[in-house]
Amino acid sequence: MINLIVAIVTLICGLADPPAPPVTQLDPPRLGFFSKHVDNAGISILAHECVDDAALRIVHDRLQMMLERMPIARANLVAAGAEVRVIGRDQLVTDMPSMRHWHGRPFDGHASIDERGRGFGGLVTLVSEESLLRLPTARHADQRDICVHEAAHMIHLFGLSADVHEAINARFAVAGDEGRWTDAYAMTNDHEFFAELSMWYFGSRGDFGAIDPPPEEGRAWLRRYDPASFDLLDSIYSGRLAGSRITWRDLVRRPPADETRLRSRSATERVTILFVNDTDRDYTLHWLDYEGLRKPYGPLPAGARLSQTTFLTHPWVVVDEADEVYGVYEPAAFGKVTVSADADAGAGTDADTGTDADPDTDTDADTDADTGPDTDRTRRRLPVLQKTLSIETTGHGHMTD
Numbered sequence: 001m002i003n004l005i006v007a008i009v010t011l012i013c014g015l016a017d018p019p020a021p022p023v024t025q026l027d028p029p030r031l032g033f034f035s036k037h038v039d040n041a042g043i044s045i046l047a048h049e050c051v052d053d054a055a056l057r058i059v060h061d062r063l064q065m066m067l068e069r070m071p072i073a074r075a076n077l078v079a080a081g082a083e084v085r086v087i088g089r090d091q092l093v094t095d096m097p098s099m100r101h102w103h104g105r106p107f108d109g110h111a112s113i114d115e116r117g118r119g120f121g122g123l124v125t126l127v128s129e130e131s132l133l134r135l136p137t138a139r140h141a142d143q144r145d146i147c148v149h150e151a152a153h154m155i156h157l158f159g160l161s162a163d164v165h166e167a168i169n170a171r172f173a174v175a176g177d178e179g180r181w182t183d184a185y186a187m188t189n190d191h192e193f194f195a196e197l198s199m200w201y202f203g204s205r206g207d208f209g210a211i212d213p214p215p216e217e218g219r220a221w222l223r224r225y226d227p228a229s230f231d232l233l234d235s236i237y238s239g240r241l242a243g244s245r246i247t248w249r250d251l252v253r254r255p256p257a258d259e260t261r262l263r264s265r266s267a268t269e270r271v272t273i274l275f276v277n278d279t280d281r282d283y284t285l286h287w288l289d290y291e292g293l294r295k296p297y298g299p300l301p302a303g304a305r306l307s308q309t310t311f312l313t314h315p316w317v318v319v320d321e322a323d324e325v326y327g328v329y330e331p332a333a334f335g336k337v338t339v340s341a342d343a344d345a346g347a348g349t350d351a352d353t354g355t356d357a358d359p360d361t362d363t364d365a366d367t368d369a370d371t372g373p374d375t376d377r378t379r380r381r382l383p384v385l386q387k388t389l390s391i392e393t394t395g396h397g398h399m400t401d
Contacts, residue, residue: 021060023053031097031303032280034085040064042078047086047129048095055132059084062147065202066155069239073159076246080158081276081305082123084151089129089137093117097280098124098304119146121153121195123274123305145204152198156191157307161243164236168194171232180226184209194233197222201233248274248336256325263292265313273316273329274336275306283326283339286317300339 021038029035034046038056040063045056063084067074087093092114094103099113107113118128118139130138131146140146156168172190181187185207186196196206200215200222208214215221223230235241251273264287277283280302286294287310294317300306310316310331318326318339329337 044083055129058132097302121150152195164243182210251335253327258328262315267311267313269312276338288315
């Protein structure tokens with residue numbers, strides 16, 4: 001009898017909702033701004049004091065749902081330093097520390113970034129409180145799950161390795177040829193294809209486009225309408241198509257004097273550097289050209305992450321607002337530079353932050369790639385969107401909310 005009671009209690013406890021994750025207070029606030037934090041197994045969820053705790057917990061639950069059977073993707077995101085930051089319902093996008101330099105500047109035509117969007121996917125993903133809480137002020141009256149959309153971008157860009165990217169891109173091309181997603185936002189590019197269909201896979205909906213009859217919400221409709229795409233997403237989110245671990249190696253931080261001794265040399269091997277600014281100060285990035293002269297590549301704002309495509313023999317310099325050199329770096333395959341408040345952090349190291357694999361070096365389609373002495377910088381953009389948001393979010397300028 002006692003054993004039966006224990007079994008019943010155990011069953012009831014197992015069916016009960018898991019406890020809500022704790023929302024911790026950060027004192028002092030991270031980047032002088034974020035005072036609320038929830039940890040999702042190594043992925044930080046951050047918000048200002050004004051944001052309702054429930055919004056952070058919703059992000060936590062979405063990440064749990066999406067990454068539950070994706071341990072390799074999660075490990076890749078943690079190694080790269082993925083974060084989700086919540087924009088308060090009464091805050092602007094440009095209130096976020098990594099976005100402040102966009103304030104008052106045209107972003108999409110004549111529209112500012114504050115006018116254009118409330119959700120952005122990348123290594124630093126931004127989602128809005130009103131969308132998470134399904135408030136009447138949310139941009140989409142149908143209350144589609146924008147958090148899933150933006151988190152899907154983060155997973156696609158930095159959680160999945162090149163072989164999985166290739167599978168997504170191949171299915172996107174075939175789905176386009178089949179005409180299944182006519183005029184839908186999913187047909188913008190392979191990144192939006194994955195993010196939009198992820199919303200259906202996890203029970204919400206994406207943009208209907210010209211699909212007739214109009215789609216239904218949820219996974220069952222996606223399975224019926226586009227079984228091949230459903231099978232691909234199911235294989236990814238179930239962990240059957242897991243991909244490989246991605247390695248980011250901490251680059252040696254060389255002293256300022258080395259800048260005068262370095263210059264770019266001709267090369268054909270492309271590599272990717274991940275620049276991480278973990279301070280509340282703004283920095284700028286410079287490529288040293290073939291004469292050893294600085295070529296500015298834009299800001300590395302407070303709290304930002306930037307995935308930068310370059311060449312193996314092209315050195316880089318990180319400079320603060322006073323034009324003081326923080327560090328000089330020579331690239332390596334999948335190198336990582338962390339700008340820290342600790343002046344000695346990262347100096348003289350060459351350590352692994354993951355296990356060996358080859359990620360897709362084109363995952364950040366808005367990065368600047370130096371292409372030689374005739375072109376100081378060549379900006380590779382996503383077709384259709386053509387935004388320039390990579391400096392702030394290490395991702396595409398996805399404006400779906």
